[in-house]
Amino acid sequence: MHATLRRLRCAPGKASDVADLIEAEYVPQLKDVDGVVSYTLVDIGEDEISSLGVFESEASATTANELAVAWAKDRLASLGAAPLDASQGVVLVHHLFDS
Secondary structure, three states: EEEEEEEEEOOOOOOOHHHHHHHHHHHHHHHHOOOOOEEEEEEOOOEEEEEEEEEHHHHHHHHHHHHHHHHHHHHHHOOOOEEEEEEEEEEOOOOOOOO
């Protein structure tokens, strides 16, 4: 498995708006990527959000990264959101727990 980690800075008070747009537009596109396992978006405070995507392979993680870059460039600038960093790597430990 592979994972992508991204961090974005949002315009003051816009993290919730950015999250809504990501959920409405980006997540449906991401679901179409072969090998996507999960996607989580976290408000980490001070107008920053961070995402974690988990994928079955390096190829699917790379495809998702390419999609994210293109989508964010096109859709997030209007909300004052800018990428701070992005990385991708091999998942070393992954557990799913029953609720």
